[in-house]
Amino acid sequence: MDDESFRKILQFFSLSWPGYRKVRKAVKKRLARHMLDCGCRKVGDYLLLLQEDPEATKKTRNLLTVSISRFFRDRRLWEVMGDCLIPKLLREVDGNCQRPLRVWSAGCSCGEEVYSLRILWDQVRKRSSAMPPLEVWATDANQGVLDRARMGAYPRSSVKGLPSLLLQEYFVPNSKGFIISDALKDGIHWMKHDFITELPPGITFDLIFLRNNLLTYYGQTLKAAVFPRILEALRPGGFLIIGGSEQIPGEQVPLRCCPKCECIFEKGFRPETDGTCNV
Template sequence: MRDEEGVRFLQWCLPRLHLRWPGYRKVRRQVYQRLKRRMNALGLSSLATYREYLMAHPEEWPMLETLCRIHISRFYRDRGVFQVLQHEVIPQLAAMVLSQGEHELRCWSIGCAAGEEAYTLAIMWHQALASSFPSLAIRIVGTDADPQALERAKKACYPASSLKDLPTEWREAAFEILNKECCLRRLYRDSVIFLQQDLRYECPDQTFHMILCRYVVFTYFDEALQQETLHRILARLLPSGALIIGQTESLLADSQGLIIPWPAQLRIYRKIDESARSEAT
């Protein structure tokens, strides 16, 4: 498959899936490999014939959509973000939760892939924060549309390379070696549950104090779908809660009135507490 042929095909099909070509530019060859396997399974010789097949078989589009799912994740991805979460965001949220008479800090990891982000939060909590908030528990929900990724998340065993960014003491405390893989200990797994959900159609039936939506919605979705999905996410985010997006991502301009940046931190946002603002005026 020639690159220019693949680019033309993606630029044709992605908008029809409400996805953005710029988000796929750097990962397109990952999609090419999946397309090759699918075309071989169908007995098709080129992307041109696969395009014709799609036009004649509308039921193939959901399969194409699954071929375009991208999972690039590792533990402690974007070290600076997790340092801010550890030292500023989560302590503030924990104090807020306790002041409201609650005893559970609820977090949602969107597009959780094999669970690396969700488990990073659990490890951080138990290693660095739980002792400061002994009456508070953390509950983390990870959602993803890919059932195979979620099976890996539930297994919680990883190659050593995916743990390389974790602080050494956290890595040594949280993992044990089983069959040449690094497997997460039960203490850290018990704080996390995983749900198979496609964010475009379904969300967890609860509200959260912190939501991480990194490198999915605001990288791959088109603008209309971004806006629709953001409103769905914000409906699940409690007032004064935190929304974290990817460090290379940005919110749409007309989203800025809904949430305001966490003080001095880019791409970490706080949901406006409308009731507090009304009382202040």
């Protein structure tokens, strides 16, 4: 498949050509194979099929999904979360440990991010006197990756660089890699959900992960339409976390960037602040 054909498929799904820069070769190979399986030799025929066949469209959308990840990706982010962000959230709910801390992982893929948060939460719990329950809504439009995430089985590449103590405490080795401890699965609600076409879960969240998905792979028009909708699901004073190379779309967005980590944003402005996140 040549680049021009790939561009046309991305445009059909309102996806971003620059966003696929690092994964272009692998995704093009998957799409070319699917085109042949569908009996399409030309991209024009393939696009006509996608207009008429919902199942082919669904399959293609899944093939365009990039699910490469690993535990504690972007180590600096997780350090700031453990040292500053989570303790700040805990101070805000101090004395109300019955109310759960609610987190949404939007586009959770195979679950490495969700389980990384559960591990970090458990580590903070060990040095805290009292912790509220942690409730995580882990959503993705791809049922296949959700099933893998729920199972919690990962290749060795997913845990590369993880300290041996964490591996011993939270993972069980097997012939293909590692399986996550059952204790970490508590409080996680896995749910098939497409944030492009569906409203956010009907809950106000304290923390939203929106990393390496909408802001990387989708076009500007779609980002401008979907991002405000996701932000509405975050409570004032809550935190949004994006990917390390991503940018917030738009200029008049009520978010303050954390000076300790450019991936973290606090929602809402207060007159007494200078617009800087106080984590």
